[in-house]
Amino acid sequence: MEIHIAxxxxxxxxxxxxxxxxxSVQVQQAEVLLRQSLGDVLVDLVPSYASLLVxxxxxxxxxxHVRQIIGSTLTDLSDATASEGRLVTLPVYYGSDAGxxxxxxxxxxxxxxxxxxxxxxxxEYRVYAIGFAPGFAYLGEVDERIAAPRxxxxxxxxxxxxxxxxxxxxxxxxAESPGxxxxxxxxxxxxFDPEAEPTMPVQVGDRVKFNPIDKSxxxxxxxxxxxxxx
Amino acid sequence: MTATNASPLTGFKVMKPGILALIQDxxxxxxxxxxxxxxxxxxxxxxxxxNRLCGNDLAATAIEISIGGLVLEAxxxxxxxxxxxEMPLKINGQEQPLWQSHEVKPGDIIELGFVTKGVxxxxxxxxxxxxxxxxxxxxTVVREGLGGFxxxxxQANDMLPCVEAHEGDCLRLPEEFRPEYGSEAHCRVIPGxxxxxxSRFQQRMFFSSHYLVSDRCDRMGYRLEGxxxxxxxxxxxxxxxxxxxxQVPADGQPIVLxxxxxxxxxxxxxxxxxxxxxAKLAQLPAGALVSxxxxxxxxxxxxxxxxxxxxxxxxxxxx
Numbered sequence: 001m002e003i004h005i006a007x008x009x010x011x012x013x014x015x016x017x018x019x020x021x022x023x024s025v026q027v028q029q030a031e032v033l034l035r036q037s038l039g040d041v042l043v044d045l046v047p048s049y050a051s052l053l054v055x056x057x058x059x060x061x062x063x064x065h066v067r068q069i070i071g072s073t074l075t076d077l078s079d080a081t082a083s084e085g086r087l088v089t090l091p092v093y094y095g096s097d098a099g100x101x102x103x104x105x106x107x108x109x110x111x112x113x114x115x116x117x118x119x120x121x122x123x124e125y126r127v128y129a130i131g132f133a134p135g136f137a138y139l140g141e142v143d144e145r146i147a148a149p150r151x152x153x154x155x156x157x158x159x160x161x162x163x164x165x166x167x168x169x170x171x172x173x174x175a176e177s178p179g180x181x182x183x184x185x186x187x188x189x190x191x192f193d194p195e196a197e198p199t200m201p202v203q204v205g206d207r208v209k210f211n212p213i214d215k216s217x218x219x220x221x222x223x224x225x226x227x228x229x230x
Numbered sequence: 231m232t233a234t235n236a237s238p239l240t241g242f243k244v245m246k247p248g249i250l251a252l253i254q255d256x257x258x259x260x261x262x263x264x265x266x267x268x269x270x271x272x273x274x275x276x277x278x279x280x281n282r283l284c285g286n287d288l289a290a291t292a293i294e295i296s297i298g299g300l301v302l303e304a305x306x307x308x309x310x311x312x313x314x315x316e317m318p319l320k321i322n323g324q325e326q327p328l329w330q331s332h333e334v335k336p337g338d339i340i341e342l343g344f345v346t347k348g349v350x351x352x353x354x355x356x357x358x359x360x361x362x363x364x365x366x367x368x369x370t371v372v373r374e375g376l377g378g379f380x381x382x383x384x385q386a387n388d389m390l391p392c393v394e395a396h397e398g399d400c401l402r403l404p405e406e407f408r409p410e411y412g413s414e415a416h417c418r419v420i421p422g423x424x425x426x427x428x429s430r431f432q433q434r435m436f437f438s439s440h441y442l443v444s445d446r447c448d449r450m451g452y453r454l455e456g457x458x459x460x461x462x463x464x465x466x467x468x469x470x471x472x473x474x475x476x477q478v479p480a481d482g483q484p485i486v487l488x489x490x491x492x493x494x495x496x497x498x499x500x501x502x503x504x505x506x507x508x509a510k511l512a513q514l515p516a517g518a519l520v521s522x523x524x525x526x527x528x529x530x531x532x533x534x535x536x537x538x539x540x541x542x543x544x545x546x547x548x549x
Contacts, residue, residue: 005422007502008530010472012423019467046262046470048494053470055262058534063527129468131494134265134374138468174265175375192264194364194376200264 001074003067009043009058011066012051013074019049019140024128026077027052028205037073041066047204048129049138085127085206090172092121092163092185092210093218099163099184100229105148119143120163120184121210125170127202135174135192135200139208142170154180159226161187163210174200188223240306241359241391244384248299248342253359253378253390256289258367262470262493269369269377270489272449272512273350274505275409275541276314280354283311283331283401283546290358291368293384295351298344300384304334308356308395313403315348315411315513330402330549331356348411348513356395371490373450400549407544409509414519417486417507419476420527423499427461428478433524435459436500441484441520443511449490452511454520458482461498468496474503476522488512504530506537 006012013030016023031047034054041061046053056066094117096102106116125139132138147168155178158164162173164181173179174191187210192200202208213221244251254277257270271277271294278288293300298317311331312319319326320341326332328351334340342351361368361378370378379388419437428436441456460482471477475487477497486503487495503511504525511520525533 005420005501005527006470007422007472007474008420008504008527008534010470010502012469017467044260044262046493048469049467051467051469053262053472055472058531059538062531129494130263131265131468131470132492134376136265204263 001077003070005063006053010053010055011063011070012053013070014051015077016050019128021126023050024126024205029077030074033073034070037069038066041069046131048131087124087207087209088202089209089211090187090189090201091213091217091221092187093213093215093223094120094163094185095215097225098186098218101148101151101182102184105146105165105182105184108148109145111145116146116184117212119146120165120170121212123209125208127204127206127208130200130204133174133177137171137191137200137202137208139170141168144168148182150180151182154178155229157229158183159186159229161189161191161223163187183229186218186223186225188218188221239389239391240394241389242302242304242340242355244300244386244388244390245303245339246299246301247384247386247388248295248301249297251296251300251384252294252370252372253291253361253368253384254294254370255291255358255363255368257489258365258369258371258377261365265493266365266374266376267371267490267493268473269367269371271350271352272489273314273352273509275509276350277352278541279329279403280311280313280352281358283313283329283403284309284354284356285398285401286354286356286358290354291361292352292354292358293390295342295353296349298342298351300342300353302340302390304338304340305336306392306394307333307335308392309333309398309400310340310353310355312342312351312353314351315345317345317351318343327402329408331400333400349515350513355392356398357393360391360393373490401546402549403544404547411513412510413514414521415507415510415514417511417520417522418504418525418530419501419522420504420530421501421524423475423501424461424463424466425500427463427498428459428500429462432459432461433500436484437522437524439521443514443516443518443520444483445516447516449488451485451487451491453483453485455483459484459500461500463498465496466498468494471495471499472502474505474508475499476501476503486511504533506533
């Protein structure tokens with residue numbers, strides 16, 4: 001574990017150089033423990049793949065004291081056991097009218113479309129981080145055979161619910177936004193709803209599995225086809 | 231001061247929204263875990279002064295006006311104060327000074343012209359605007375569709391509710407306490423994050439060069455133009471980004487990330503701009519000059535405490 005300065009009121013803790021389920025569990029545990037031990041000195045925490053950003057109140061505490069608390073709080077993380085997160089199943093309609101990059105991704109991988117779907121839906125993913133935009137959950141890792149680099153020119157508009165792959169990460173776009181990931185399907189479930197409780201169906205540490213559905217099920221579940229995705 | 235409950239029908243009506251007017255409180259904190267950014271005023275000192283001149287809590291909901299053009303019509307008796315960038319203020323066609331509170335009555339027209347120095351001004355009202363918070367804050371983040379009115383910038387005919395305030399004195403801030411808005415910013419930087427991925431030569435280049443604010447400058451971040459700096463790594467595992475972080479994408483042109491920044495990202499960062507200087511940067515228009523200087527985190531901490539005590543000691547004067 002290494003602690004670096006991030007800004008005048010922020011330290012970042014690195015738990016490893018690469019990510020893995022074990023490192024991710026450490027991040028998650030540290031988040032829970034530090035929320036308790038820092039109390040009202042804490043402004044916010046940002047957990048990610050292998051790091052935890054700790055933002056503190058500079059008028060209540062200074063960076064040396066925060067370091068000290070981090071050091072004394074996170075003493076036995078190495079013994080962390082991988083806690084099993086909740087399993088969340090998300091329905092996905094895979095199809096070229098829902099995922100305009102599905103066929104090109106299959107071609108590049110030397111697979112059929114059906115094989116790509118089987119590989120994507122056949123794995124259980126871990127929620128490594130939430131960020132970039134409200135409710136955007138980074139899931140990993142997809143089978144190496146369907147890993148795909150980001151598009152060289154990002155799309156101006158990716159529809160809400162788009163299921164996408166970038167390198168070995170996959171995600172569901174929680175809202176319409178620009179984006180450079182490869183789109184392979186659509187999920188009818190809202191990933192972020194400010195009015196709902198909870199606002200998100202998943203949290204960091206959860207496991208996610210995609211369940212293939214056909215177009216009619218997708219529409220029954222409230223999904224909307226966004227028209228042509230360019 | 232006597233204050234009655236705000237009715238949704240009394241307050242201020244937006245006649246013209248101008249270039250960009252946003253409802254802001256101090257910001258949305260504690261929600262990074264679900265990917266929400268903070269929002270809040272880009273120039274917190276000016277924002278706090280606007281509230282203080284109205285006798286408010288320093289975090290009360292006010293309006294951040296970028297560049298200008300906002301016109302409001304009052305339907306209450308209250309006081310308003312405008313602080314920040316030099317943006318001509320007229321009440322019923324009469325020019326009025328910034329950095330002080332003014333009485334307004336139903337039917338009064340409050341008009342903000344276009345900035346002559348700086349970019350953002352703050353308009354506060356006694357008691358703050360009464361807006362329903364989302365995730366604990368009224369701060370508008372348009373990219374997230376949260377805060378303010380339907381998560382959007384102010385539009386013509388929006389109704390901004392506030393309480394009636396019949397009694398109370400108008401206050402002004404003496405000139406010696408007002409910040410100056412210049413045409414360049416010298417930003418102190420707390421080196422950190424992937425600082426070590428920038429060679430000594432690259433760091434020296436960054437800290438001794440001048441950069442220009444590019445056209446791509448908004449509440450999310452200020453992209454700068456100048457000498458390329460190259461870290462020894464292309465990207466990193468995505469990680470949390472704090473306010474003022476200076477990220478360097480593959481093109482070598484630094485971006486200073488501001489209040490509406492994404493919460494995590496994968497570009498190397500050389501450090502973070504000191505918050506008091508972020509406000510100076512965010513008051514610059516495209517084309518302005520920016521330079522950087524490294525300081526220690528201890529120095530930044532001391533300076534923050536000094537600035538706070540200066541703010542607390544500054545005394546307002548009756549008008």
